[in-house]
Every structure is written in structure tokens, then in C-alpha cells.
Amino acid sequence: MNRTRILVADSVPIFRAGVRNLLARESDFEIVEAADLFGVERVIDDEPPDIALIDLDLPEAGGIAAVEKLAKQGPTHLIVWSFEPDRETVLAAVRAGAGGYLHKEISAQGLIRALRGVVDGEAPLSRDLATMMIDALHALEKQATARERAAVLSMREREVLDFVARGARNKEIAAALFISEFTVKRHMQNILQKLEMPSRRAAAAFYWAAFGPEESAITAGQPA
Amino acid sequence: MSAKVGTGGEPLVAVICEVPLLAEALAASLEGIAQIRSFPAELEDLEGLLRSLEPDAIVVDTEAQAAAGAPFAREAHVPLVHVLIRQGELRVLRNGEWESRDNGKGASPEAIRNLLVAGIFGRQPT
Numbered sequence: 459m460n461r462t463r464i465l466v467a468d469s470v471p472i473f474r475a476g477v478r479n480l481l482a483r484e485s486d487f488e489i490v491e492a493a494d495l496f497g498v499e500r501v502i503d504d505e506p507p508d509i510a511l512i513d514l515d516l517p518e519a520g521g522i523a524a525v526e527k528l529a530k531q532g533p534t535h536l537i538v539w540s541f542e543p544d545r546e547t548v549l550a551a552v553r554a555g556a557g558g559y560l561h562k563e564i565s566a567q568g569l570i571r572a573l574r575g576v577v578d579g580e581a582p583l584s585r586d587l588a589t590m591m592i593d594a595l596h597a598l599e600k601q602a603t604a605r606e607r608a609a610v611l612s613m614r615e616r617e618v619l620d621f622v623a624r625g626a627r628n629k630e631i632a633a634a635l636f637i638s639e640f641t642v643k644r645h646m647q648n649i650l651q652k653l654e655m656p657s658r659r660a661a662a663a664f665y666w667a668a669f670g671p672e673e674s675a676i677t678a679g680q681p682a
Numbered sequence: 683m684s685a686k687v688g689t690g691g692e693p694l695v696a697v698i699c700e701v702p703l704l705a706e707a708l709a710a711s712l713e714g715i716a717q718i719r720s721f722p723a724e725l726e727d728l729e730g731l732l733r734s735l736e737p738d739a740i741v742v743d744t745e746a747q748a749a750a751g752a753p754f755a756r757e758a759h760v761p762l763v764h765v766l767i768r769q770g771e772l773r774v775l776r777n778g779e780w781e782s783r784d785n786g787k788g789a790s791p792e793a794i795r796n797l798l799v800a801g802i803f804g805r806q807p808t
Contacts, residue, residue: 470788471707471789471790472701472704472765472767472789472790472791473707475706475710475711475790475791476701476702476703476704476705477703477706478710479709479710480706562701562703563700563702564702565702566703566705566706569703
């Protein structure tokens with residue numbers, strides 16, 4: 459009988475020992491371990507596992523970076539696991555090449571079922587994580603649409619809107635951009651007109667949905 | 683203290699955990715030393731359960747169950763180990779007070795085993 463070779467890649471000894479002990483009782487699994495990416499690569503060089511269970515916080519660069527690297531190297535099914543994942547993390551793992559995502563609070567039987575499911579071609583993803591991922595995809599779609607709409611704004615208008623989204627008053631925006639308050643008002647009128655927005659507040663909410671706090675026009679210096 | 687003899691003559695360790703793999707890991711490290719009975723962390727009335735079970739040691743991995751298990755552990759003079767898995771730390775209830783145990787190796791199954799063995803068989807770890 460062909461045994462499924464499982465690599466558990468986790469820096470926390472409790473998880474490696476837990477999976478090892480659990481799978482040792484099952485005749486269809488063979489287990490290998492690694493505590494960091496270097497160890498993972500050594501295992502893969504030796505004999506690639508069928509499934510790699512990779513901790514989100516795997517040293518040195520994290521589980522998603524590890525998945526991104528390993529996905530290019532071979533046919534191993536890559537499953538990320540962690541505590542309390544958020545939707546962006548699950549989506550990032552899948553986009554990096556993971557074939558599934560598991561909670562670290564998974565039951566022993568749940569883990570065995572999930573691993574056998576992978577062998578049968580299933581993607582292990584609990585119901586809540588699947589919902590999270592769908593939400594994340596919808597959010598990305600909304601963001602892409604908003605960014606397309608925002609492309610009609612000039613760089614200066616985007617800068618103004620960025621300040622507005624952060625709650626700045628016209629006077630503050632004028633001082634920060636070295637322009638008059640009158641010019642700020644003109645920019646604001648143009649922004650509302652171009653985006654077909656009814657109010658400054660609506661435009662600010664739209665901007666936040668499109669770019670969020672990480673992609674400020676002020677710091678990025680690039681138009682949408 | 684002297685270890686209460688369970689079935690098979692081994693001390694009994696109650697493991698109440700949010701992370702079931704913790705119980706799996708401990709089962710391996712305590713093999714031949716103690717018996718494990720594991721329970722999910724969501725269970726209610728942990729104190730009542732402990733009074734019925736009368737374990738020789740308790741391991742928990744949540745703050746709530748550490749607090750719930752403390753009265754029984756104090757009263758019965760049994761070691762209570764709190765494994766903070768996310769932080770890689772261990773705490774042990776000793777003389778009614780929580781003490782951090784940093785052996786430099788984090789919360790490994792062996793470190794937990796050593797704390798339990800010391801608590802059950804009467805010697806404190808160095």
C-alpha cells in the first residue's frame with residue numbers, strides 16, 4: 459500500500475509532535491518534519507512529500523512566502539494552517555499556491571479527514587474559511603471597480619481626496635499642498651463631478667474602499 | 683504528593699484544550715509515564731469535572747480554563763500547567779501563584795512533560 463507522505467512544517471514543537479503522534483496511528487500516512495523553510499527544502503530535496511502542512515508563521519519569511527517558493531518547485535499539495543486567519547491571509551495563501559487552509563484548532567479526526575481529502579483531490583477549507591475567501595474575492599472585485607472609476611482623477615485630485623478621506627479640512631489640505639483653500643474647493647467640486655458622488659463624505663468612503671490606508675496618494679506619489 | 687494510581691497504575695493527567703493536537707503531543711511525550719484524558723476547552727463546569735475525575739495533574743491551553751481549574755488544583759494540591767501555545771510559553775500554578783517557566787526551549791511537549799513529572803512525583807524542576 460502506498461503511504462501518503464506528509465510534511466509538517468511548523469516551528470512550534472507541539473504541532474509537529476501532535477501531528478506525528480496522530481498520524482503514527484494511521485497506516486496510510488508517513489510523516490516528516492521541518493521547523494523552518496530551510497528544513498522544508500531539505501525534506502523536499504530528499505523526497506518530496508505528497509502534502510505539506512505549512513505554518514503561517516514558518517521561519518524565516520512566513521508560510522505564504524514559503525508556499526510561493528515551494529509552489530514553483532513541484533507537485534506537493536501545499537496546505538497552510540494557523541490560528542484565527544483573516545480573509546486576506548487565506549486569500550493570500552491561496553493566491554501564493556496553497557491548495558487549502560486549516561485552523562490550528564482542528565480536531566484530530568478533522569485533520570485526518572482533511573489530509574485524506576487532499577489525497578482524493580479535495581481542497582481542505584472549512585466552511586468559515588470558504589466564506590471568508592468568497593468575501594475577500596468580492597472585496598477585491600469591488601476594489602478593482604472602484605480603482606477603475608478613480609482613474610478619471612488627476613494626481614492632484616487624488617491627493618486632495620486622500621486628505622479628505624483622512625478627515626482633513628480644506629484649510630489643512632491647502633496648507634499641506636501649498637495651494638489656496640479656493641483651489642481645494644475647486645478640486646473637490648471636480649472630484650464629486652467626475653466620480654458622480656453626492657457628497658464629500660461619499661467621496662471619502664469611495665476613496666477608502668478603492669485604496670485603503672496602505673496606498674495613500676500622498677505617500678505613494680503615483681496616480682491611480 | 684503521591685500519585686493517585688489510575689487504571690494501568692499510571693497517574694492521570696487531564697488535558698483541557700482548545701488545540702486538540704496539544705493532547706496528541708502530550709500523549710506521546712507522557713507515554714509510559716501517565717495516562718491522558720483530554721476534553722475540549724469549551725466545556726462548562728470544569729471544576730465539577732475535575733472533582734469527579736480527580737486527576738493527578740491538569741494541563742490547559744486557555745486563560746479561561748486556567749482560571750476555572752485553579753481552585754481544584756489549589757485544593758487538591760495537583761500541578762496545573764497552562765500552555766500558552768501562541769506565545770510559546772508555560773505557566774505553572776505553584777503554592778497558589780502562577781509562575782512562568784522559561785526553560786529556553788519554549789512550550790515543547792518535553793518541557794510540559796518535565797513540569798508534570800516534577801509536580802506529580804514531588805520534585806520541582808530546576
